[in-house]
Structures are given as C-alpha cells and as structure tokens.
Amino acid sequence: MSRLAALLPRSLLSRVLMLYLAALVLLLTLGFGAFLAYEVRSTLDDAEAGSQAMSALLAPAVSEAAVIGDYDTIKRTLDRAIAHPLFERAAFIDLKAGRIEVARQDRPSPTPPAWLVARVARELDPINAPIVVGGRDYGITRLHVWSERIAADIWQVMRIGVMLASFGLLAGAALVWWPLRRWLGHLDQVQALGDQLRQGGTHLAPMDTREAPLEFQRTFAVLNQVAASLQAERAQAAVTLASIAEGVAALNRAGEVVLANPVLGDLLGLPRPQLLGARVVSLLPELTELPQALQALDALGAGSEGWRGRRFERNGQMLEASLAPVRDEQGGAAGAVLVLRNVTEQQALEDRLRAELDARAHAMQTMSELLGSAGAPADAQQVNAVEALSRQVGDLVVRLRLQADQLRAIFNLSPDGFISFDAERRVQYVSPACALLIALPDRQVLGQDEAGLEALLLGRMEQADARRPLRLHDLRDEPRTVQMARPMPRILSFALHDGGGAETSQMLHIRDVTQQFELDRLKSEFLTTAAHELRTPMTSIFGFSELLLHRQMKPEVQADLLSRIHRQSKAMVDILNELLDLARIESRRALDFEFAPVCLRDLVRQTVGDFGTPEGRSAVELTMCDSPQWVQVDASKLGQALRNLLSNAYKYSPGGGRVMVSVHAATSGHAEIRVQDEGIGMTAEELARVTERFYRADKSGAIPGTGLGMAIVKEIVTLMGGTLQLNSEPQRGTCVTVRLPTIVAP
Incomplete structure (x- = not known):
C-alpha cells in the first residue's frame, strides 16, 4: 500500500484529475473493446460467407475445364477469382499432384501489424471444393482468403477508434481541468500561511475565505485561529528568551531554527533574522553529532534526554552546547532546544590544571624507573628461562614463515583466484x-x-x-x-x-569455467549440425517409402523411387562412416596410426592409379619430383586423405577441366603434395571455413557430399606433423597443398 501511495501525485488537483481520467479510460476501453470484438467477428463472418459463395460459383467452371483437361481455362478462372479483393491465392490440384496456383502481388494499405494478420489467418481456413463430375474425382480447388486485406480493414477501424478515444480523453481532461484548477486553487493560501509562520515575522496575514468553497472556508477559519494563537505564543517566548544569559534556539523536527534569542546571535556572530529558518547543521558545522541526532529525533524524543557538554571552538572562544528534546502529548518528538554557553575562561582553567597534573605524573614515573634500575642483576635461572623463551619464539617464527611460503606458493601456482x-x-x-x-x-x-x-x-x-x-x-x-x-x-x-x-x-x-562452457557449446553445435545433415536424407527416404506403401505406382515410377531411396541411404551411410572416422581419429589421437617410412612418390602414384576417375572425365595428370622423398606416416591414412582431395577436385569442377597432382621437394626438410583443379573455386570467406565440419562451399545442394571430407584431411595431416594450405579463386579453381616433414631414406 505504501508503494502504491508513493506513485500517486502529490497535489489534490492532480489526484482528482487522475481519478477522473482513470474512470474515463476504463469506460472508453470497455466500449472500444466491445465495439472492436463485434467488428472483428462480423468482418470474419462476412469473409467466410463470401469465400463459400465464391467457391460455389468457381466449382462449375473449373469442373468443365478439368473434364477436358483444359488447364489454361482453369488458370484464367483462378485469375478472375483472385481479382476479388477477398482472396490472396487460388489453386487447382489434380489427382497426379499436378498443381495450378495463382497469387496476387499487391499489398493492402494501410499495412496491418503481423500479429493481427496471424490472428485473422488462424480464424480463416482455406476453402477447399472437390471437383467431381459424373461420380469421378478430378481434384480440388483451394481458395486462400486474403488475411492481410481483412486485417488491414480491421486495423483501419482500430486506428480510427483509438484516435477518437484519445481525442475524447484529451477533451474531457481539458474540460475538467479548468474548473478544478479554479476551485482547488484556494489551497495555495495554506502554503502562504505556512511560509509566514516559518519566517516568524511580527505581522501575520490571515487566509481569505470569501470565494473559497464551503468546506475550505471552515478549514481556513480554524487555521487562522491556530496561526494567531501560535504567533502570540512566539511573541511571549521571544520576550522570555531575551532575558536569558545563554544562547537558546528552538528547533522543529526538520532541524530548522524556529525561535532564537539575541545571545545566540552574539555567540555565533550572526544577526538574529539570519538565524530564523536556517538549519542548525549549517549554523554549527563543528558539532558532528548534530546530523545523527536530528535524523534520530523520534527515538531521541521517545526515550532519551539528549546530550550535554559538547564543546567546540568558534570565533576564538570555547562554546559548550546542549541538546534537549521537546515531546508532544503522545511522547514523541516535536522538536528540540539547543543551548550554547561561553566556557572560554573555564576551559583555560581546566587546561592549566591538566598540564600541571601531567607534569607531576611524569616526574613520579621518572623517579620510579631510576629507583628500579639500581637493583641487583638477574640470576642464572632467570637468564635460562629468557633464553628458552627466545628459542621457542624463534622456532615459532620459522614455522610461521615456512607455512606462509607454502601458502604463497599454492596461491601463486593456482589458476583459481x-x-x-x-x-x-x-x-x-x-x-x-x-x-x-x-x-x-x-x-x-x-x-x-x-x-x-x-x-x-x-x-x-x-x-x-x-x-x-x-x-x-x-x-x-x-x-x-x-x-x-x-x-x-x-x-x-x-x-x-x-x-x-x-x-x-x-x-x-573465483574459478575460470570458460573452457567448460565452450566445450559444451561446441558439443551442442556439433550434435545439432549432425542431426540436421542426417535428417535431410532420412526425410527423403521416409517420404518416398511412404508413397510406395500407400499408393499403387507404375513399375517405372517404383524403380525411380527405389533408386532415390538407395541414393539417399548411401548418402546417410557416407555421413555416418565419415563421422565415425573423424570421431575415431580425434579420440585415438594417432594412437592407432601405423607410422612407417614411406616413399611419397610411390604412395601418390599408387593412390592415383587406384582412384576411380568419374565417367566422362579425363584421368589425373601426375607430375613427380626427380628424387624420391621419404616421410614417416601411416600410408593408409595418408591415402585416405589424398582420395578425399581427388574426390573434391572432380566434384567441384562439374564443368570439366583438368585435375593435376604433383609431388615436390620443398625446402627446410619438407615435401609437398599438390592437388589442383580448374573448378568453381572459393571466395576468401569460404576458404577460411572449408575445413569446418559440415561446411560446404556449394549452397545449391546440386553437388553431392557430406561436408566432412576436408575436416578429416586436416585432422590426418595435423596428426602426422604436417600442414595444410589452400589457395583458390572463384571460377578459376582450387589448389590444396599437403606439406609433410621428410626423413632420411631407410
């Protein structure tokens, strides 16, 4: 409740106006909501009825054309149908899954929001009409209602309604504001009276009650009486305070000076009019206890008697302050009284007395030390006890230093903070x-x-x-x-x-868990990509097999579907095999590799010779270096990597062109295998991601593949201590270089 009250306006005028606006908004919202619900329902019902009528008119014309197979007439009929502003698309679907579909290209104005279009689309389903002539089924016609156009009409009505409601709301607020402002403006007199009482002047102008409402007149009369009584009490208190020899100030709950005698102004060096209304904290900054005491004034008045004897120096004189609470009838704090006394001479006497006592105490301590030093020397037992205690302290220091060094080393080496x-x-x-x-x-x-x-x-x-x-x-x-x-x-x-x-x-x-989160992210990303790649062929297999199970197909159609199922199954098996290869290579980290000295020329020549060149393509052009190059590798794994590179070279040059493989003796103890094609090539962005799993430079899907081949090549070459380098230009081909360290010939 307190939080709600804090959100309300502070003035009575604002609260009355807010209450009126809230009631007006509620009524306008209910009326607008009821009107909008009726408008939406009637619009949707009209659209549905019109759709049914148009579908009934469209069916005979489509039926006649479907019987004779005149698809041009069907398309013209559908074109005429969508010319009606009620429909967005129209389609005819025959029994062989043939489809004639027309759609409009224009957009309604004004453009409705997406949520409203989706809401209308959920309410209006497509109108399907079967085409049956002579008991024979020729297909169906389907009309899609133009949800966006209907939503645009509803949106126009909503906008006009909101504009009218907003105008009514603003006009109502303006009509109510002026009389409320005039009737409640008399309350400003209360603030003016309060300012006069706070300033404490001798003349008090009472509030005018002649033009105020009746309730305000009674309130103002009571306030005038209270103000006059308070002013008289102030005058009496001022006379009493003027006769007191100490500085006295009466404070309200906010810590402001309400009354002050002339002595207080003399002690503080300020004229009395300047004291009235000022905060005592700013008048006496030397008293650091004042802010806390004024903040806890309620507790001070309820159970404390204030404090006395707080001394501070001001204008070359020593002042002593006392603060006493003033309680109201319920025992709470109504204010406080601050009293200041000049204790400069008393402080000087106390300082001289304290200095004399300190001097005498110092003389007595010096004499005691002289008498104690004249005694006999310590015996051997006392010396041994001191030496034993010293050794124990030294051992303790050594152990503490050792433990500190150990803890310091642990903290220095720990990756955690x-x-x-x-x-x-x-x-x-x-x-x-x-x-x-x-x-x-x-x-x-x-x-x-x-x-x-x-x-x-x-x-x-x-x-x-x-x-x-x-x-x-x-x-x-x-x-x-x-x-x-x-x-x-x-x-x-x-x-x-x-x-x-x-x-x-x-x-x-503090512990760094970045690597753990990164591993979890990579695992989730890999699983998502693998599932997506496997779902593509599986969807084809499932769809074609479902057609074979539920429909009678001609033998040639069955053969075509079975060949597609076989191709998609093979693609899925290829993905699984390459995933298993990649997982096995990564998990074993070359532990199952059989490293042996291998002549690179012989290995490349044998792999190229065993590679099956695609039908209609020229054989690989092989170029060898003059001297044999020996490397320490797993021959089967390196052959697998080379076959992947040859397969990519042919696949990604569908327009033909040469595929060239060469072996070179590079500098600094390395040999290179280069596989170059004249295919579609890659951009710089594609080249940077080509070794990522499931990444394919061809986005069309026309080139078969799994997107794992280059990832396997990179993993194999890296585990054999080699490097992989790729150079490519779009439409000019790609060159892949495998660089391996050489060894001395066995």
Whole structure:
C-alpha cells in the first residue's frame, strides 16, 4: 500500500484529475473493446460467407475445364477469382499432384501489424471444393482468403477508434481541468500561511475565505485561529528568551531554527533574522553529532534526554552546547532546544590544571624507573628461562614463515583466484590469478569493502549479466556463473566461503569455467549440425517409402523411387562412416596410426592409379619430383586423405577441366603434395571455413557430399606433423597443398 501511495501525485488537483481520467479510460476501453470484438467477428463472418459463395460459383467452371483437361481455362478462372479483393491465392490440384496456383502481388494499405494478420489467418481456413463430375474425382480447388486485406480493414477501424478515444480523453481532461484548477486553487493560501509562520515575522496575514468553497472556508477559519494563537505564543517566548544569559534556539523536527534569542546571535556572530529558518547543521558545522541526532529525533524524543557538554571552538572562544528534546502529548518528538554557553575562561582553567597534573605524573614515573634500575642483576635461572623463551619464539617464527611460503606458493601456482576479507569485511589479500581473471589491478581491489568490490565486479560483467546485481552474501548459499566483459571475455564462477578465523572473516573463490562452457557449446553445435545433415536424407527416404506403401505406382515410377531411396541411404551411410572416422581419429589421437617410412612418390602414384576417375572425365595428370622423398606416416591414412582431395577436385569442377597432382621437394626438410583443379573455386570467406565440419562451399545442394571430407584431411595431416594450405579463386579453381616433414631414406 505504501508503494502504491508513493506513485500517486502529490497535489489534490492532480489526484482528482487522475481519478477522473482513470474512470474515463476504463469506460472508453470497455466500449472500444466491445465495439472492436463485434467488428472483428462480423468482418470474419462476412469473409467466410463470401469465400463459400465464391467457391460455389468457381466449382462449375473449373469442373468443365478439368473434364477436358483444359488447364489454361482453369488458370484464367483462378485469375478472375483472385481479382476479388477477398482472396490472396487460388489453386487447382489434380489427382497426379499436378498443381495450378495463382497469387496476387499487391499489398493492402494501410499495412496491418503481423500479429493481427496471424490472428485473422488462424480464424480463416482455406476453402477447399472437390471437383467431381459424373461420380469421378478430378481434384480440388483451394481458395486462400486474403488475411492481410481483412486485417488491414480491421486495423483501419482500430486506428480510427483509438484516435477518437484519445481525442475524447484529451477533451474531457481539458474540460475538467479548468474548473478544478479554479476551485482547488484556494489551497495555495495554506502554503502562504505556512511560509509566514516559518519566517516568524511580527505581522501575520490571515487566509481569505470569501470565494473559497464551503468546506475550505471552515478549514481556513480554524487555521487562522491556530496561526494567531501560535504567533502570540512566539511573541511571549521571544520576550522570555531575551532575558536569558545563554544562547537558546528552538528547533522543529526538520532541524530548522524556529525561535532564537539575541545571545545566540552574539555567540555565533550572526544577526538574529539570519538565524530564523536556517538549519542548525549549517549554523554549527563543528558539532558532528548534530546530523545523527536530528535524523534520530523520534527515538531521541521517545526515550532519551539528549546530550550535554559538547564543546567546540568558534570565533576564538570555547562554546559548550546542549541538546534537549521537546515531546508532544503522545511522547514523541516535536522538536528540540539547543543551548550554547561561553566556557572560554573555564576551559583555560581546566587546561592549566591538566598540564600541571601531567607534569607531576611524569616526574613520579621518572623517579620510579631510576629507583628500579639500581637493583641487583638477574640470576642464572632467570637468564635460562629468557633464553628458552627466545628459542621457542624463534622456532615459532620459522614455522610461521615456512607455512606462509607454502601458502604463497599454492596461491601463486593456482589458476583459481582468491580474495580474503579481514574482520571488518574489507579486502586484505588478492591472489596473483585474480588480476588475470577479473582484469582489475590489486591496488584497486585491496581495502575495498563488500559494496565496493561488488561495484568493481559489476562494472567488469557483460551487460546481460550486469542487469542482475551481484551480492556477495548470496554467493555463500549458491555460487554464481557470470560472463565477464571485454577486452578479456571469460566465464567465471564466484563462490563465498567462511574464513575460519577472526582475522580472515571470509574468502571469495573465483574459478575460470570458460573452457567448460565452450566445450559444451561446441558439443551442442556439433550434435545439432549432425542431426540436421542426417535428417535431410532420412526425410527423403521416409517420404518416398511412404508413397510406395500407400499408393499403387507404375513399375517405372517404383524403380525411380527405389533408386532415390538407395541414393539417399548411401548418402546417410557416407555421413555416418565419415563421422565415425573423424570421431575415431580425434579420440585415438594417432594412437592407432601405423607410422612407417614411406616413399611419397610411390604412395601418390599408387593412390592415383587406384582412384576411380568419374565417367566422362579425363584421368589425373601426375607430375613427380626427380628424387624420391621419404616421410614417416601411416600410408593408409595418408591415402585416405589424398582420395578425399581427388574426390573434391572432380566434384567441384562439374564443368570439366583438368585435375593435376604433383609431388615436390620443398625446402627446410619438407615435401609437398599438390592437388589442383580448374573448378568453381572459393571466395576468401569460404576458404577460411572449408575445413569446418559440415561446411560446404556449394549452397545449391546440386553437388553431392557430406561436408566432412576436408575436416578429416586436416585432422590426418595435423596428426602426422604436417600442414595444410589452400589457395583458390572463384571460377578459376582450387589448389590444396599437403606439406609433410621428410626423413632420411631407410
């Protein structure tokens, strides 16, 4: 309830106007909602009835043309149908899945919002009419209602309704504002009377009650009487205060001076008119206790007697202040009385007495030390006890230093960050890893309290995580994982633990979990891509097999569908085999590779010879270096990588062209295998992603493949200690270079 009251306007005029506007808005909303519901329902019913009528008129014309197979007449009939503003598309579907469809290209005005179009589309289903002539089924006609046009009509009505409602609302507010402003404007006199009472002048102008409403006249009369009585009491108090030798000020609950005697002005060096209405905190900044005392004035008046004897220096004199609460009839605080006395001479006497006592105490201590030093020397037992105690202290210091070195080494080597707090919950230690994890220097973190550290960490968090405030005490029950901001983006886990001692109250543990989250993301991305790639052939297999099960097909059609199922099954098997190969290579990390010295020329010649050149394509052009190059590799795996490169070279040059393979002796102890084609080539962006799993440079889908071949090639070459280099230009071909380290011939 208090939160709701805080949202309400402060003035009575604003509240009355807000109440009127709220009632007006409610009535307009109910009326507009009822009208809109009726308009939408009637519009949809009219559209549905019109659609049924048009479908009934369209069926005979389509039936006659369907019987004789005149599809041109059917298309012209459908064109005439969608000329009606009620329809967006029209289609005729025969029994052989043949389809004639026409659609309009224009768009309605005004453009309706997408949510309204979707709502109308859900209400209006397509109108289907079967074409049956002489008991024979020739197909169906389907009319799609123009949902966007109907939504545009509804949207136009809604906009006009909102405009009229807004105009009515503004006009009603304007008509009510002027009389309310005139009737309630008399309340300003209350504020003027309050300002006169606060200033404390001798003349008090009463409020005028002649033109005010009746209720206000009675209230104003009572206020005039109270103000006059208060003014008389002030005059009496001023006379009484003028006869007091001490400075006295009467304060209200806000800490403002209501009454002050001339002595107070003399002590503070300010004229009396300047004191009235001023805040006592600004008049006496030397009294640091005043702000807290005035903020807790309720508690002060209810159960405390204030305070006395607060001394401070002002204008070369020593003043003593006392504060006493003033209670109302219920015992609460109605204000306070501040009294100031000049105690300059008394303070001087106290200072001289204190100095004399200190001098005598110092003389007595000096004489006692002289008498004690004249005694006999310590015996051997006392010396041995001192030596034993010294050794124990030394051993303890060594052990503490050793433990400190061990803890320091642990914190220095740990990748996790640790921040410890002292007994006052301020940062007393920051481990070296923290500066790297949270990107904040130690000097900025040390000495911060919990709120300061929370603000620093919140400033380093990403915007999405920073919307939720970071509270250290919440981390004690449940650790929190957050995304840190650039230039060092990290995912960190924060947890708070008890320190286990008085000197270390708590410990903040910071752990870098970026790699864990990245691995989870890569795994999810891989599974999603693999599922998508497998679903494509599986969808074809399922669809064609369902046609074979539920429809009688001609033998040639059955053979065509079975061949498609076979091709899609083979594509799915290829994907699974390459996925298994890639997974096995990654998991074993070359442990199942059989490394042996291999002559690169012989391996390339044998692999190219065994490779089956596609039908209608020229054989591979092979070029060898003069001297044999020996490498330490797994011959079968390297042959698999080379076959993948040859397959890509032929697949991605569908227009023909040469495929060339060459072996070169590179410098610095390396040999190179180059596979070059004259195909479609790749752009720089495609070239950067060609070794990613399931990535294919051909977006049309006309070229078969799984998108895993180059990923397998890169993994094999990398595990054999080689490198892969690709160069390509669009429509000019691609050159892939496999670079392997050579060994001495066996």
